[in-house]
Amino acid sequence: MTTTFFLFFIPLLFIAAIVLLLGKLSKKIKIWTPKRIIIGITSYIVLGLIAFLYISFFSESKIPLLSFSKIKQLEIKLDQIQKYDQEDDSSYLTEEYKKKTWDLKYEGNTLPVVINEGDSGSSINFRVRYNDNIESGKALVTYYQFPVIVEGIDLSDEVPLPNVYVAQNQLFIEALSKQQINYYRINATLGILDMNREIEHKPYAMFYSNVIVIDIPRSTVLEDSQGLF
Amino acid sequence: MQSLTNISLKTIVIKQVKWKAKLYISALSSLVIVQIIFGILTFGSGSGSSGSGQGSLNVQFSNYSLDMILIISAIWAFIVALLFTTKAHRIDDLSVISSRTSSAIANIFVIIIYSFFAVIIMISTYYLQALGIALAEKNSLVIDNLFISPSILILCFSSICLFGAMGLLLGTIFKGPAVIKIFVSMFILLGLILIFMSPGSINLLPIIMLSNLMISVLYLFVAVLCFSLTIRIADKSEVSRK
Numbered sequence: 001m002t003t004t005f006f007l008f009f010i011p012l013l014f015i016a017a018i019v020l021l022l023g024k025l026s027k028k029i030k031i032w033t034p035k036r037i038i039i040g041i042t043s044y045i046v047l048g049l050i051a052f053l054y055i056s057f058f059s060e061s062k063i064p065l066l067s068f069s070k071i072k073q074l075e076i077k078l079d080q081i082q083k084y085d086q087e088d089d090s091s092y093l094t095e096e097y098k099k100k101t102w103d104l105k106y107e108g109n110t111l112p113v114v115i116n117e118g119d120s121g122s123s124i125n126f127r128v129r130y131n132d133n134i135e136s137g138k139a140l141v142t143y144y145q146f147p148v149i150v151e152g153i154d155l156s157d158e159v160p161l162p163n164v165y166v167a168q169n170q171l172f173i174e175a176l177s178k179q180q181i182n183y184y185r186i187n188a189t190l191g192i193l194d195m196n197r198e199i200e201h202k203p204y205a206m207f208y209s210n211v212i213v214i215d216i217p218r219s220t221v222l223e224d225s226q227g228l229f
Numbered sequence: 230m231q232s233l234t235n236i237s238l239k240t241i242v243i244k245q246v247k248w249k250a251k252l253y254i255s256a257l258s259s260l261v262i263v264q265i266i267f268g269i270l271t272f273g274s275g276s277g278s279s280g281s282g283q284g285s286l287n288v289q290f291s292n293y294s295l296d297m298i299l300i301i302s303a304i305w306a307f308i309v310a311l312l313f314t315t316k317a318h319r320i321d322d323l324s325v326i327s328s329r330t331s332s333a334i335a336n337i338f339v340i341i342i343y344s345f346f347a348v349i350i351m352i353s354t355y356y357l358q359a360l361g362i363a364l365a366e367k368n369s370l371v372i373d374n375l376f377i378s379p380s381i382l383i384l385c386f387s388s389i390c391l392f393g394a395m396g397l398l399l400g401t402i403f404k405g406p407a408v409i410k411i412f413v414s415m416f417i418l419l420g421l422i423l424i425f426m427s428p429g430s431i432n433l434l435p436i437i438m439l440s441n442l443m444i445s446v447l448y449l450f451v452a453v454l455c456f457s458l459t460i461r462i463a464d465k466s467e468v469s470r471k
Contacts, residue, residue, distance in 0.1 A: 011267075011301065016308045018266075019259045023312070026255035034254045041254075041350070044261050048353020051360035052375075059363040061372040123284050150281045150288045153371065160285060180287045184275070184366045186359050187373040189381055191276055191294035196437045205281050 055186075063183065065152045071206075074147050078208045081146060085211075090127070093213060099145040102164045104171065105138055111216065112223040116174045123209040124162070124175065128222055131215040139171065140215035148207040153183070162212070173212060238331055245335035249313075250342055256309045257346055260302065264354040267301050272361060293362060295377070298354050299385055302347045306393035310340050314400025333401060333463035337456045340393035348386045352377060380441035387448035394455035398462075405462040 026032045066074070084092040115126070134140060141164050148155040160176040187194075216222060275293040282288070313336045355377075363370055402413045423430060436444060 012304050012308070015263050015301065015304050018263050019256065019305065019308050019312065022255050022259040022262065026258070032255065032258075034251050037254045037258045041257055041261060041346070045349055045353050048350075048356045051353075051356040055356065055360055055363050055372075055375060059360075059370070059372070061370050062368060063371050065371065065373060148284065148286065150286075151279070151290060152373075155286055155288065158286060175285060178285050178287055180289065181369075182289045182291065183369050183371050184291050184293065184362050185371040185373055186293045186362065186375060188355065188359075188375055188377045189294055190299065190384070191292055191296045193437055193441070194294075196434060207284060210284070 063153055066149065066154060071149060071152065074149060075206060078146065078206060081208055085125070090129070090213075093142075093144050093211060097144045097146055099143045100161055101143075102141040103138070104141060104164070104166045106166050106169050106171070107137060108169065109136075109219055110221045110223055111139060112170045112225065113214070114170055114172050115226055116172070124173075125209045125211045126173075127211060127213045129213055129215050130218045132218060134215055134217045136217050136219055138217070139166075139220070141171070141173070142213045142215070144211040144213065146208040146210060150205045151185075155181070159210070164212075171214070238334075241328075241331045242334045242338070245331060246338045246342075249335055249339045253309075253313070253339065253343075256305075256312075257343060257350065259309075260305050260347055260350055261354075263301055263305060264298060264350065267297065268354050268358045271297055272358065275362075290371075293355075293359060295351070295355055295381065295385065298351045299388060302351050302385070302389050303392040306340070306344060306347060306389045307396035309343065310336070310393040310396030311400045313339070313397060314404060329463040329466055330460060333397075333460050336397055337394075337459065340397060341390060344386055344389040344393055347389050348382060351385060352382075378441075380445070383445045384441045384448075387445040387452065391448045391452045391455070394452040394459070398455040398459045401459045401462050401466075405466040409462060 026037070081092045084090075117124070131140070143161060143164075145156050145159055148159060158179065158181055160179050163172070163174040163176065165172050214222065273291070275291040276296040276298075277294070278289060278291045280287070280289045359375075399413070402409055436447065439447070
């Protein structure tokens with residue numbers, strides 16, 4: 001009830017006050033002749049037109065919006081990824097999604113892993129792969145980033161990379177703290193109508209947990225005290 | 230109405246419309262000022278915002294749509310129309326030959342004309358605000374839809390017109406016969422109680438789900454109904470002119 005009051009009556013009273021005040025002022029102050037008011041309003045409309053032309057020709061959004069068909073394609077791709085992952089088939093880990101590889105060195109045949117996801121809220125799946133082509137004392141940590149779509153924008157590039165390093169002969173994987181992104185969206189329509197009409201048709205957000213693959217030689221034992229593998 | 234020459238209602242109304250449109254022009258300037266103020270107040274947040282948390286990302290969208298500007302324009306139309314029926318404005322009617330009926334008809338035309346200009350002012354405000362955002366937040370700007378579709382423009386016009394019609398009707402009712410005054414007061418009171426006590430009981434979704442043009446037709450139909458009632462009540466209260 002309080003919200004309704006503030007949303008409706010405050011603007012109502014505010015507008016009423018301005019309309020009344022200006023009505024009185026226009027009668028008392030003689031410089032506000034109808035002719036001058038018309039010139040003022042026309043100038044305002046012309047300014048609006050110039051603003052429209054400027055945005056149309058010179059202002060370009062650096063953030064591309066994905067088309068509905070493209071979102072649908074990605075949705076199918078993400079479903080396939082989930083299916084492969086559930087079947088322990090790593091063929092979905094392609095170059096397309098590879099974001100970064102860390103080439104790390106350690107000593108001995110055991111490598112304890114410490115994973116700290118903190119309050120980042122990140123959801124990373126960890127996979128271990130024994131690789132015969134890697135020489136002893138070396139590990140390859142590869143980060144795969146899958147599409148993150150929120151309201152038609154691909155935010156994959158905005159996801160902060162984890163911090164991966166070896167210290168005291170331990171492999172540390174630390175997720176960076178949660179990142180805040182603000183977007184300013186220009187949509188020359190009536191949001192209240194679109195919100196209700198499109199809610200059933202447009203996927204709002206979709207993402208799939210990112211994957212970190214640790215490639216180690218067969219001779220190495222990976223110590224996982226946190227039970228993540 | 231007493232006059233030495235026989236002037237038709239059409240001529241009187243045309244004269245009054247011209248006279249009133251010029252006299253009340255400050256109403257449009259107040260709309261510009263109100264929209265500038267609200268444009269500045271909502272500059273950072275837009276008409277609304279939405280947020281989403283995906284993994285390690287917190288995404289916040291400030292949406293710049295026509296909603297807020299339309300609401301402001303509709304409230305403005307309601308207040309201006311209501312003020313048209315006040316005593317101060319009725320005194321202005323004495324400057325030209327008028328009757329209650331001709332004055333009501335002229336008010337209706339002025340409201341329609343002003344609604345049209347209000348839509349143009351609304352568009353100007355929207356693009357000026359969009360330009361401000363485009364310049365201030367270049368890197369975070371997402372242009373979803375820059376062009377206002379004709380159906381949205383018609384819908385905006387019909388919405389403003391409807392609120393203007395309601396304001397005019399309400400103002401005229403309170404100058405009309407006591408029976409209608411009491412009846413409408415009770416109706417408004419019950420309506421307000423219903424809205425505030427159980428907002429969920431009013432379901433606007435079936436209307437929202439209609440196409441823009443259908444909503445516009447519906448709004449214009451209600452507006453015409455309000456205008457007709459305004460003329461009827463004004464005609465009835467002709468004899469009780471003070």
